[in-house]
Amino acid sequence: MGMLEFPTDAGRLAACFNATLIGDPNTPIQGLNSVQSAAKGNLCFLSDKKAQRFLSSLEAGVVVLTKKEWVREDLPLTYILVDEPRVVFAKLAKSFLPRVSWEGISEKADIHSGAQIDPSAKIGSFAVICEGAKIGSNTIIYPHAYVGAGVQVGNYCEIYPQVVLLVRVVIGDRVRILSGSVLGSDGFGLIEGAQGHIEIPQVGTVVVEDDVRIGAHCTIDRGTLGETRIGQGSKLDDHVHVGHNCRIGKNSILCAQVGLAGSSVLEEGVVLAGQVGVGDHITIGKGARVGGQTGVTTDLKGGETYFSTPAMPIRQALRSHVFFRDLPELAERIKLLEKEINGNANS
Numbered sequence: 489m490g491m492l493e494f495p496t497d498a499g500r501l502a503a504c505f506n507a508t509l510i511g512d513p514n515t516p517i518q519g520l521n522s523v524q525s526a527a528k529g530n531l532c533f534l535s536d537k538k539a540q541r542f543l544s545s546l547e548a549g550v551v552v553l554t555k556k557e558w559v560r561e562d563l564p565l566t567y568i569l570v571d572e573p574r575v576v577f578a579k580l581a582k583s584f585l586p587r588v589s590w591e592g593i594s595e596k597a598d599i600h601s602g603a604q605i606d607p608s609a610k611i612g613s614f615a616v617i618c619e620g621a622k623i624g625s626n627t628i629i630y631p632h633a634y635v636g637a638g639v640q641v642g643n644y645c646e647i648y649p650q651v652v653l654l655v656r657v658v659i660g661d662r663v664r665i666l667s668g669s670v671l672g673s674d675g676f677g678l679i680e681g682a683q684g685h686i687e688i689p690q691v692g693t694v695v696v697e698d699d700v701r702i703g704a705h706c707t708i709d710r711g712t713l714g715e716t717r718i719g720q721g722s723k724l725d726d727h728v729h730v731g732h733n734c735r736i737g738k739n740s741i742l743c744a745q746v747g748l749a750g751s752s753v754l755e756e757g758v759v760l761a762g763q764v765g766v767g768d769h770i771t772i773g774k775g776a777r778v779g780g781q782t783g784v785t786t787d788l789k790g791g792e793t794y795f796s797t798p799a800m801p802i803r804q805a806l807r808s809h810v811f812f813r814d815l816p817e818l819a820e821r822i823k824l825l826e827k828e829i830n831g832n833a834n835s
Contacts, residue, residue, distance in 0.1 A: 494518065494583055498551045498566045501531075505576060510559060511566030517551055520577075520584055526550045533577035534558055553577050588612075588628055597629075612649075624661070636672065642698070654710070660698035660720070668705040671696070675709035675716075675732025675750060688712060690732060697721075703728065703744075712750075719756070737774070755790060779805075 499513025518529040523542045526532040528549030534540065540558050548564035553573040570576045588610055593599065596613035605611065605623040612631035617623065621635045624643035629635065633647045636654045641647065642661035651665050654672030665671070677688035692711025696702070696718045703726035708716060711733045718730070719738040729747045730736065736748075737756035746760045749768035754760075758772050761780040766772065773790025783797030796805035811818075 495529075498568060501551070501580075502568045505568070505570055508556070508569040509567070510561065510569065511551075513566075515549060515551055515566040520581060523552070526552075531577070531580065533573040535572075535574040588630075594631075603635075606643075639672075648704075656693045657710075658693065658695045660696055660700065662698055663696055663700050663702070665696075665702045666704040666706075666726070669702050669707070671702075671708045672710045673707060675712055677712050677732065677750070692716070692733065694718075697738075700724075706730075709750075725762075731768070743780075758790075 495516055495518040497513065497517060498509060498511065498515040501517060502509040502513070516529050517531045521527065521530040521532050523532040523534050523539050526546055528547055531551045531553065534543070534552055534554040537558060540560070543552070543560050543563055543565065546563070546565060551566045551568060553568050553570055553576055555571070555573065556569050559567050590610060590612060593605065593611040594613040597611045597615045597617065599605070599611065599617040600619040602619040603617045603621045605617065606625040606627070608625045609623045610628045611617065612629060614632050615629045616634045617629070618635060618637040620638040622640045623629065623635070624641055624645065626643055627641055627645040627647070629647045630649045632649045634652045635641065635647070636657065638656040639653045641653070641659045642663065644662045645659055646664045647653070648665060648667040650667045652670045653659070657672040672694045674690040677690060678685045679688060690710050690712050692714045694708050694710050694716045697720040699721045700718050701723045703724050705726055706724050706728045708718070708730040709732040710716060714733060716730060716732055716734050718736045719740060721739040722736050722741070724742045725744040727745045728742045731748050731750040731752065733751045734748045734753070736754045737758060739756060740754050740758045742760045743762040745763045748766045751769045752766045753771040755772065755774040757775045759777045761778060763781045764778050764784065766784045770784055770787055772778070772784065772788045775791045776788050777793040778784060778799060779793070779795035779802065782795055782799045785798045788794055788799060793802045794800060795802045796808065800808070
């Protein structure tokens with residue numbers, strides 16, 4: 489689906505998705521809102537049966553994306569029936585964002601003569617594109633972004649302001665990198681010598697596969713040798729750090745402030761909640777889920793949920809936390825028992 493032009497009406501929107509419409513096709517759509525707060529001219533979505541109770545409070549002129557089984561035909565609403573209302577709503581939401589305000593390459597961009605830029609790409613003011621860089625079709629490089637020497641950026645990417653892509657980083661198609669992120673910085677490799685710590689040269693790169701989202705102020709270190717790789721479809725929240733030579737499998741999710749030490753491996757579909765820390769050379773198996781603030785110090789099997797520090801299966805972790813909570817009381821009871829035993833021994 490391409491970007492829709494708003495305002496629109498329910499009929500045009502239903503046609504765009506080849507969806508069934510119940511109600512007035514001329515109902516205007518001028519904005520988005522939640523199902524709890526939608527007003528006339530708003531589009532909302534209903535993807536949870538529990539939220540169906542909010543429909544009765546909505547006024548006429550609201551358009552609801554939903555499934556057939558949740559329609560209330562007794563209410564003066566217009567419905568567009570889709571299989572995944574939440575997903576469709578998320579796609580539509582992008583159409584309400586302001587469009588890029590320039591076409592082509594800004595005269596104020598600093599572009600090396602040896603760079604290769606597809607004619608359909610958009611390059612903003614004060615962006616820097618270095619020698620040997622390649623920018624794919626329909627990609628947007630926002631103002632003040634930096635694309636280093638030999639960097640490859642694929643098609644339909646968005647590189648936001650203040651993003652830094654250092655030498656030879658490779659970006660796939662449909663990748664979004666939000667403001668302040670740095671890809672390809674030196675990994676933290678040190679050797680202890682007689683005169684102090686010596687930095688190991690970091691001569692590898694970073695590879696970001698297709699359909700990845702990298703949030704604001706993330707840092708992804710280049711490999712010492714070889715590559716650091718972010719797998720297809722993975723999503724990184726803000727303030728995530730990925731150390732040198734890490735490998736993140738397809739469709740993984742890393743929430744805010746996650747940190748991966750060097751050479752750690754996440755297999756496909758791993759989810760790390762906020763502030764999870766993963767030690768170096770650790771492997772987390774396919775489909776594993778790790779709760780917030782967990783410290784991962786050993787390999788974890790896939791398909792399970794983990795919590796606590798050190799990480800353990802969540803049921804075991806919750807039982808351990810119950811005992812930990814009771815430790816002060818248990819300590820007092822032990823002291824009383826010791827006094828009783830010592831008293832009996834002395835009598």
